[in-house]
Amino acid sequence: MAQFSAETARTGEWKRQGNAFTDRISRDSTSGPGEGPDEQRRWPVEPGRYRLVVCLACPWAHRAVIVRRLLGLEDAISLAVVDPIRDESGWRFTLDPDDRDPVLGIRYLAEAYHGTDPGFEGRVTVPAIVDTRTGLVVTNDYPQITLDLSTEWTDHHKPDAPKLIPADRGEMDQLIEEIYQDVNNGVYRCGFATTQEAYETAYDALFARLDALENRLADRSYLLGDELSEVDVRLFTTLVRFDAVYHGHFKTNRQKLTEFPNLWAYARRLYQQPGFGDTVDFDHIKRHYYVTHDTINPTGIVPKGPDPSTWLT
Template identity: 80%
Template sequence: MSPAQFGRESAATGEWKRQGNRFVDRIRRDSSSKPGEGPDDQGRWPVEPGRYRLVVSLACPWAHRSVIVRKLLGLEDAISLAIVDPVRDDRGWRFGLDPSGRDPVLGIEFLSEAYRKTDPSYDGRVTVPAIVDTLSGLVVTNDFPQITLDLSTEWTEYHRPHAPQLIPADRAELDQLMDEIYREVNNGVYRCGFATSQEAYEAAYDVLFARLDVLEERLADRPYLLGDTLSEVDIRLFTTLVRFDAVYHGHFKCNRNKLTEFPNLWAYARRLYQLPGFGETVDFDQIKRHYYLTHDTINPNRIVPKGPDPRAWLP
């Protein structure tokens, strides 16, 4: 697959830009819809346990966030989970891990079927995570930044006892950090990997490592990015860090340093990995097979590296 199939690029500069999210309805406690109905006139769907299906790839860092948050909050019984095959082709994400090659709840072979049912004219890239309404088969949202926030704020009635408060009451610092980390780290590795000019690649590379240097310093005197408490921004950074040495360092040419060469970031990432909900949701095999087998322009021979050794993440 070409970089353009994951977003778009500027022919003039070679800079890669991520495709926007098409489906941005939200599941809200204040929806005027009744259980079993569709969205209200403001695009809000009702919170209703057992109704929605979260479709993810364990390879995808954007989807991985929602898997971690769902588990930390104890929403496994409220929102079901579908996992697609990590190796996608031109037809998009496929339910190839299910014995029948079909999602047992939605009854579809490809996530694109739900996208097209929701919008028959849709011709963009099909992305995960996506939340699908099991009653209608329609995509509620593929707005990955909002999905995890809403799991924290709109589904509180169904959180497990003593679930972590991932969003502090004062969100100013959280929102600033999430924005910086998204632009310069989470999306920054892709801007390196999918750049089509030397200038665009080097600019993205410099921004990425400048931000990692700042984060390395920030973590010198605190266990989490906001201090002593785990928050949403830690989850967002973790899903990039856990893929860094296995994929981004070599495959995306983000090779000034390995994660293991940042003492504070490496200790932080390993600490998160060993917490419930983090390491148990990481699948290095699926991560490596997705990146190395689907990016034909970057890895035309489709060789999947054997390392690094995942035991380094363990105590």
């Protein structure tokens, strides 16, 4: 369930919780837990050591699933998938035998969070990378996770892995920030706003940015031109949920994705590439949003549509 801060109650504008665990896995590190400054320790790149915990409904986690697949890191970093429906204790491993992750041996991701920080009181989030040796959460810093998969795990990429991070990152980083503020997080700012003013401010920023992206894609295949990059992955995970969830559930209803000619063609082009559409689970997506956000959808009814076959046209 969504958590609303005191700031939300005062202004009506929803604020996203910060990331509690921001250690990094680095190819330059030979250390284990406890090495490096307390605020950001470095862990060694070591195939088979870490477990990426995701919910297939979550767009932030979906980024990591896509990048892991594109780079060919499936054998290097194992994957755990939680149930799309959270209960009062958070993300559950009920998709596994005995309702327990077979590698980590835990029933809830919260067990790893509290084992890492006994004083943790925030909301348990995905994606999270957990060290299978110690059971400690290495990171839940979703923006950094995918960047590090591209830059720190290069020795374990498949031979034809795409270069998702361009040599000159200036343009990409600016796009990433704009898309995060107005689109990736913007849909949540619409959906969880508690005043009309906060909702309309987020709504206007969202569609202004989508209009700009629609124009940008008029003469190019990807956001940076002819090559796939990290920013395309980050936009895709919001676009693929737009008509199924955000348009109705989050009231982002000026128009559907299918009514943006360039964005819709771009989203389908990505969907039909290995690593994108084959990592989308519309059942998990719809059940998570419509069932767990009971302040928005108290009946818990999950819509039947839209037809997912349109993504293959």
